[in-house]
Amino acid sequence: MNNKYANRVKGMGDGEIGEFLRLVGRGDIISFAGGIPAEDIFPIEELKSLINQLVMEKGGKLFQYGSTEGSNQLKDFIIDFMQQRMIKTKREELLITTGSQQALDLISKIFLNPGDPVLVEKPAYVGGLGAFKSYQADIRGIELGEDGPDITGLEEELARIAGQGRAVKLIYLVPDFSNPSGIRISLEKRKRILELANRYDFYLIEDTPYSELNYYDQRLPFLKELDLTERVIFLGTFSKFFVPGLRIGWVSANQEIIKILGRAKQSTDLASNSLGQELIARAGKQGLIDQQIERIKPYYRLRLEAMGTALGKYFPNWTSWSQPAGGFFYWVKLPVRIKSRDLLLRAIENKVAFVSGNSFFARAEDGNSFIRLSFSNSSPAEIEEGIKLLGKIIKDY
Numbered sequence: 001m002n003n004k005y006a007n008r009v010k011g012m013g014d015g016e017i018g019e020f021l022r023l024v025g026r027g028d029i030i031s032f033a034g035g036i037p038a039e040d041i042f043p044i045e046e047l048k049s050l051i052n053q054l055v056m057e058k059g060g061k062l063f064q065y066g067s068t069e070g071s072n073q074l075k076d077f078i079i080d081f082m083q084q085r086m087i088k089t090k091r092e093e094l095l096i097t098t099g100s101q102q103a104l105d106l107i108s109k110i111f112l113n114p115g116d117p118v119l120v121e122k123p124a125y126v127g128g129l130g131a132f133k134s135y136q137a138d139i140r141g142i143e144l145g146e147d148g149p150d151i152t153g154l155e156e157e158l159a160r161i162a163g164q165g166r167a168v169k170l171i172y173l174v175p176d177f178s179n180p181s182g183i184r185i186s187l188e189k190r191k192r193i194l195e196l197a198n199r200y201d202f203y204l205i206e207d208t209p210y211s212e213l214n215y216y217d218q219r220l221p222f223l224k225e226l227d228l229t230e231r232v233i234f235l236g237t238f239s240k241f242f243v244p245g246l247r248i249g250w251v252s253a254n255q256e257i258i259k260i261l262g263r264a265k266q267s268t269d270l271a272s273n274s275l276g277q278e279l280i281a282r283a284g285k286q287g288l289i290d291q292q293i294e295r296i297k298p299y300y301r302l303r304l305e306a307m308g309t310a311l312g313k314y315f316p317n318w319t320s321w322s323q324p325a326g327g328f329f330y331w332v333k334l335p336v337r338i339k340s341r342d343l344l345l346r347a348i349e350n351k352v353a354f355v356s357g358n359s360f361f362a363r364a365e366d367g368n369s370f371i372r373l374s375f376s377n378s379s380p381a382e383i384e385e386g387i388k389l390l391g392k393i394i395k396d397y
């Protein structure tokens, strides 16, 4: 690339998220690629009637600019929603964002100077990595065990960075059913990580898109609930448990951070979309969101179980995979001789798709022998067929 572009463009990656979204759009392929919710389960009729109600009541105001911080009606719904999940917040501690992806960008914008260290899960959400990279952060991955980050490894990394006279400002975690690993951080580890945040003086980004997609048991307390010292910057989104196309998410953090994020948002998009905010606020008030969360859990659980069964049946016993209890993903480990990007090319030729593991690591080659399979947007029959195909492609590799 010639040097007319800013240095940060080098950190922007090769647009792999865009690639997944395009693969999803191709009708002839069984796609386990996009981490997207299923349209079949969107509450279309209810949304249609809410839109009509809102247009009748509010007329042009519904399509006017809103405030940068976001609609108070929506904030009041979010305050109740979080209260039910044992988190106290108030309007001044909330910023409505254009999805939680925007929150990741704004947080990077206000905290990171080039070269600042950021600690992430290894593997980590590709969009989080993308945001940190585009602000030229020094991204360090912390290995994940079955119950969350390796705490000894985390402490060692913090000590190493402190020993270099530098400070970690941010750690990025998806504590519930992470993307791509499917892992949920244990209560014990949540507490340990918060202790480290206090000891080493950093903020924790708690990104929670899959927290409601808990198919088997009681939820674990959010880091934000356990946080007594305002270390946690909580990110919520309506994308996975309601609808993603309205592009509405939120940040809950201390007032000062929210104020500065608001200033950053102003120069990014002025405000999030008004119709989406009003629609979600009204859906929330009428109980539609709670109802939708209950509706989708058995729907996705069926798909999670179909994929688990199909993997057991069709994948060779020299592959292994996570056992998620929620979220959208299986994370599969292949032998090192199989390169997941080559495998993807063969899979696409055979009309089945996934995401190669490379996307989820700061050093792409660390993901050479992993693949991410999303079960959220395929029927149980497609899951059976697609995993059977993929199992054969892996065996033939």
Ligand SMILES: Cc1ncc(COP(=O)(O)O)c(C=O)c1O
Pocket (backbone or CB within 6 Å): 035, 098, 099, 100, 101, 102, 125, 127, 174, 179, 207, 209, 236, 237, 238, 239, 244, 248, 249
């Ligand atoms: C972990 C994680 N964070 C954030 C996002 C972005 O979601 P949103 O639609 O709220 O921008 C995603 C979407 O896949 C995700 O998996």
